[in-house]
Amino acid sequence: MREIRVKMGEIELTTIPGIVLTTPGLGSGVGMGVYDRKSRMAGMAHIILPDSKILQDPEEDERPYKYADVAVSALLGKMLSLGAKKENLVVKIAGGIDAFNFKENSEIINIGGRNVKAVYNAINEMGLTVANADTGGSSGRILKLNALSGAFYLKIIGKKEAEF
Amino acid sequence: MTKIIHDILEREDNLPCNFHIAIQVSKMLDDFNVSIDKLAKVIGTDQALSVKLLKYCNSAEYGFSRKISTVNDAIARLGFKSFKTIVFTIVSKSSLNREIRGYGLKSGEIWKNSISCAFYSRYLAELTDYVDPDQAFTAGMLRDIGKLALQEYVENDFKNIINAVNNEKIPFFKAEEKTLGVSHCHIGALLAERWSFPQVLVDAVKYHHCPEEAQRAGCEDTDLVNIVHLADYLALILGYGIGTDGIMYELDMTSVEGLGFNLTCENMELLIADIANNSNEIESLISNIE
Numbered sequence: 001m002r003e004i005r006v007k008m009g010e011i012e013l014t015t016i017p018g019i020v021l022t023t024p025g026l027g028s029g030v031g032m033g034v035y036d037r038k039s040r041m042a043g044m045a046h047i048i049l050p051d052s053k054i055l056q057d058p059e060e061d062e063r064p065y066k067y068a069d070v071a072v073s074a075l076l077g078k079m080l081s082l083g084a085k086k087e088n089l090v091v092k093i094a095g096g097i098d099a100f101n102f103k104e105n106s107e108i109i110n111i112g113g114r115n116v117k118a119v120y121n122a123i124n125e126m127g128l129t130v131a132n133a134d135t136g137g138s139s140g141r142i143l144k145l146n147a148l149s150g151a152f153y154l155k156i157i158g159k160k161e162a163e164f
Numbered sequence: 165m166t167k168i169i170h171d172i173l174e175r176e177d178n179l180p181c182n183f184h185i186a187i188q189v190s191k192m193l194d195d196f197n198v199s200i201d202k203l204a205k206v207i208g209t210d211q212a213l214s215v216k217l218l219k220y221c222n223s224a225e226y227g228f229s230r231k232i233s234t235v236n237d238a239i240a241r242l243g244f245k246s247f248k249t250i251v252f253t254i255v256s257k258s259s260l261n262r263e264i265r266g267y268g269l270k271s272g273e274i275w276k277n278s279i280s281c282a283f284y285s286r287y288l289a290e291l292t293d294y295v296d297p298d299q300a301f302t303a304g305m306l307r308d309i310g311k312l313a314l315q316e317y318v319e320n321d322f323k324n325i326i327n328a329v330n331n332e333k334i335p336f337f338k339a340e341e342k343t344l345g346v347s348h349c350h351i352g353a354l355l356a357e358r359w360s361f362p363q364v365l366v367d368a369v370k371y372h373h374c375p376e377e378a379q380r381a382g383c384e385d386t387d388l389v390n391i392v393h394l395a396d397y398l399a400l401i402l403g404y405g406i407g408t409d410g411i412m413y414e415l416d417m418t419s420v421e422g423l424g425f426n427l428t429c430e431n432m433e434l435l436i437a438d439i440a441n442n443s444n445e446i447e448s449l450i451s452n453i454e
């Protein structure tokens with residue numbers, strides 16, 4: 001079993017059985033795992049920001065997959081173009097901690113919350129739904145997807161890894 | 165003094181003493197008249213450090229055409245400016261590259277988290293025209309050093325600490341203070357004092373989660389505290405080495421604004437975007453140091 005670490009701002013796609021895709025250390029970032037049950041294609045995105053439109057020229061960013069709007073449509077689009085079918089896709093997401101802030105208006109630093117919302121929106125825009133999600137709170141997470149079995153695993157830091 | 169503080173401070177062997185040499189080197193580098201020979205002599209007293217330094221200089225990263233074979237050579241080629249950073253990075257790996265069970269951190273995680281925080285601190289220092297970006301790098305690297313010493317106590321009392329966080333809605337370091345009588349920030353600062361860190365570094369360690377207290381205590385360099393506070397938060401939310409304390413820490417808006425940031429959702433996101441685009445540098449430093 002070989003692990004491919006999906007670093008922040010990257011997407012990965014594999015059809016090789018025996019590969020486990022993983023997003024290590026999700027804080028306010030969101031990991032999105034996608035699996036096609038028929039073709040056994042597995043994809044993962046490690047998103048850290050909600051929207052590429054904060055940039056004047058989004059095209060200029062050399063790491064565009066850190067934005068939810070770009071990463072979700074790029075990963076799903078790629079999988080569909082390689083023969084995956086929407087009705088066979090399983091999409092699960094994890095991450096996006098809430099800002100731990102009780103004193104003042106924390107909206108500005110609630111990047112996690114904005115990421116989660118943006119990921120949901122982008123997935124729905126592609127005509128898909130989220131099969132399982134574990135978001136919010138203040139614990140770090142690790143999301144894994146086994147390309148052979150299509151099994152998803154979630155580790156919440158401080159707890160045991162569990163099927164997800 | 166609580167018993168825990170007393171026990172930790174008495175247990176000399178538990179301190180990552182090789183930081184002494186990094187501090188000594190960094191003090192020497194602050195003196196304009198220091199010579200390469202003098203520096204090389206100090207480095208030379210630590211065999212392991214010398215070897216790692218040479219290996220790093222000869223790694224693909226630098227690609228110097230000529231092989232670097234002496235510490236003098238290494239200093240001359242790297243230059244005084246990057247030398248401080250590299251010495252601290254190498255030294256930190258031997259001290260920090262271990263499992264910190266009490267905080268649920270596997271081997272290597274606190275080191276990577278500290279390197280990220282160091283980079284973000286230097287980045288923010290440059291962005292805000294802080295006088296000494298290398299000092300910011302060091303402060304960011306060392307801010308969680310108290311976790312090394314406090315971890316076993318945190319492990320034993322973890323349930324009580326988490327209950328305090330949840331029931332009283334207080335950040336993790338306050339819950340440490342409440343439950344154990346001391347936080348990782350406080351014990352880190354006491355240790356840093358013992359190792360004769362410069363006072364501004366001691367303050368950065370002590371107040372990295374509560375910059376408003378640095379203000380009240382009349383610290384000399386509150387800019388440095390503010391820089392490390394924001395860098396620490398960014399290193400946590402961007403994920404390298406999140407422990408069982410999660411992100412149970414607040415970001416102090418006043419502190420961030422004190423750095424001259426106009427805080428809006430968009431500015432915060434642009435800052436993170438820029439930092440993420442520079443993450444290759446962190447990855448390559450981590451992979452090039454043995």
Ligand SMILES: [Fe+2]
Pocket residue numbers: 307308348372373396
């Ligand atoms: Fe800390």
